[in-house]
Amino acid sequence: MSGAWTLCLDFGTAYSKAAAAPRGVWTRFRPEHVRPLMLSGQEQGGSAFLLDSAVFVDDDRILFGRAALARAEELQHRKRMALRSFKTILSVSDLDRALNTGAPHAIDPHRLFPMRDLIVLYLAYLMSAVERAATADPMLARAEAIEHRYAAPAWRSGDSLGMHGAIQRLFGEAEAFRQAIGDRILSPQGVSIKKIADTLPAALADPHEVNLGLIFEATAAAAYTSIGLPDSAANMIVVDMGAGTTDIAAIARHGQRVDEMPGARVTLKQAGDFIDRIIANIVLEDKTRARNDAQQNELWRQLMLHMRDIKESLFAEGRAVLRYEQRAVHVNMKDVERDPDFREFMKTLTQAYDDSMAVVRDVAQATGATEVQTIAVGGGAAAPFIQELLRRRPPRSGKLLIEPRPATPEWAYAKEFQGNLAPVFPQLAIAIGGALAPDAMLSAKGGTSQAAGGRNGIRVERD
Numbered sequence: 001m002s003g004a005w006t007l008c009l010d011f012g013t014a015y016s017k018a019a020a021a022p023r024g025v026w027t028r029f030r031p032e033h034v035r036p037l038m039l040s041g042q043e044q045g046g047s048a049f050l051l052d053s054a055v056f057v058d059d060d061r062i063l064f065g066r067a068a069l070a071r072a073e074e075l076q077h078r079k080r081m082a083l084r085s086f087k088t089i090l091s092v093s094d095l096d097r098a099l100n101t102g103a104p105h106a107i108d109p110h111r112l113f114p115m116r117d118l119i120v121l122y123l124a125y126l127m128s129a130v131e132r133a134a135t136a137d138p139m140l141a142r143a144e145a146i147e148h149r150y151a152a153p154a155w156r157s158g159d160s161l162g163m164h165g166a167i168q169r170l171f172g173e174a175e176a177f178r179q180a181i182g183d184r185i186l187s188p189q190g191v192s193i194k195k196i197a198d199t200l201p202a203a204l205a206d207p208h209e210v211n212l213g214l215i216f217e218a219t220a221a222a223a224y225t226s227i228g229l230p231d232s233a234a235n236m237i238v239v240d241m242g243a244g245t246t247d248i249a250a251i252a253r254h255g256q257r258v259d260e261m262p263g264a265r266v267t268l269k270q271a272g273d274f275i276d277r278i279i280a281n282i283v284l285e286d287k288t289r290a291r292n293d294a295q296q297n298e299l300w301r302q303l304m305l306h307m308r309d310i311k312e313s314l315f316a317e318g319r320a321v322l323r324y325e326q327r328a329v330h331v332n333m334k335d336v337e338r339d340p341d342f343r344e345f346m347k348t349l350t351q352a353y354d355d356s357m358a359v360v361r362d363v364a365q366a367t368g369a370t371e372v373q374t375i376a377v378g379g380g381a382a383a384p385f386i387q388e389l390l391r392r393r394p395p396r397s398g399k400l401l402i403e404p405r406p407a408t409p410e411w412a413y414a415k416e417f418q419g420n421l422a423p424v425f426p427q428l429a430i431a432i433g434g435a436l437a438p439d440a441m442l443s444a445k446g447g448t449s450q451a452a453g454g455r456n457g458i459r460v461e462r463d
């Protein structure tokens with residue numbers, strides 16, 4: 001399909017995702033319209049749709065994505081770390097100050113880079129990965145014009161447009177940098193610090209004009225949930241448990257218009273990463289498994305390496321097994337549920353959800369609605385405790401129907417996706433919903449740029 005397309009980026013704490021759809025398909029949807037982008041392309045391991053959000057400052061080079069994580073792991077004994085959760089920086093109230101702060105010593109031992117530089121470098125890497133994936137996609141490669149959007153949590157400060165301006169500027173700087181260095185940024189060897197020092201200052205001083213659309217994450221979730229229902233109205237509560245945060249938001253949708261209910265918005269700083277640490281600590285508590293520091297470090301490393309699969313199995317079957325030094329290490333969901341930190345999290349999460357739900361209930365009742373849809377997105381969507389939340393009935397809700405929606409819609413199993421989309425759908429839901437959403441759902445409208453069609457693949461150079 002040629003013509004005009006929309007592409008939505010979702011840069012998460014752990015993974016960035018992107019998806020594209022032809023413009024205007026929300027009202028006449030077919031699964032084959034959705035093009036989740038293979039951002040990590042040919043890299044080994046993990047899903048091709050997920051790009052690791054990571055930057056690593058090495059001795060004389062900067063590495064990105066999976067290469068950054070691999071190198072950080074090699075140098076763990078030197079207490080070196082990759083920069084990962086920069087998305088959280090983008091949601092602090094004093095953004096300028098946060099961007100100008102130097103990265104911690106473990107991340108940048110040279111003391112060369114303020115956070116801003118590292119974020120701009122990552123965005124340049126992300127945009128190059130997006131362009132590579134879009135060029136490789138047989139449908140998207142024929143697009144004549146592409147409108148870019150990004151998804152963000154609804155900012156608490158209320159100055160959404162100010163934040164949007166600041167983020168567009170970061171993207172503009174990233175684009176200027178990308179033009180200066182070409183696609184070598186996609187190489188597993190990354191880019192030399194010397195090259196960055198030579199080119200980044202000019203890019204920061206003279207950013208490209210970019211015109212991105214902005215869609216709030218909960219709205220994007222509503223867009224995919226409501227696909228094909230252009231004339232309906234719905235009240236929804238969305239729980240997004242990712243790696244870094246669990247966000248709850250509620251919205252009222254009237255056809256293509258979406259209003260967020262500000263009183264229902266909550267962000268908790270506990271999510272996938274927090275649960276990972278609880279699980280790893282439970283395993284390490286049994287000292288017979290790893291007796292000394294070296295063994296404990298190794299077991300921790302193995303656990304983190306396989307944590308996604310461990311959680312998938314824990315959530316689906318209540319238990320998981322890890323092979324470690326020819327032994328089977330068993331983890332039980334019951335042990336997780338007994339953990340004091342986990343219990344505290346459950347209490348806070350349930351309270352926050354109930355408070356948000358009370359707001360939605362009141363709005364639904366005041367407007368004569370008969371049901372509230374409940375939706376989970378993000379990597380943690382399938383967790384039994386999240387699915388349980390979605391079934392909770394608020395008090396004093398009379399005949400109001402509470403309708404949990406599936407974490408993975410039926411169409412994600414369509415043959416076009418060859419079984420690749422459904423297992424990661426909850427993680428891609430925001431990017432996909434953001435690409436499908438009609439303009440009326442945007443918080444800021446973007447412009448359209450000519451597509452990169454006609455390029456012969458991507459140059460990868462080394463300096």
Ligand SMILES: Nc1ncnc2c1ncn2[C@@H]1O[C@H](COP(=O)(O)OP(=O)(O)OP(=O)(O)O)[C@@H](O)[C@H]1O
Nearest residue numbers: 012013014015242243244245272311312378379427
């Ligand atoms: N099938 C699964 N079962 C359990 N957990 C999973 C599964 N798939 C992914 N995860 C976990 O989900 C998290 C990543 O989810 P997601 O991609 O939604 O996060 P993110 O968008 O990067 O983070 P955030 O939204 O907090 O910025 C990781 O903690 C990962 O281990």
Ligand SMILES: [Mg+2]
Nearest residue numbers: 012013242378
């Ligand atoms: Mg996310």
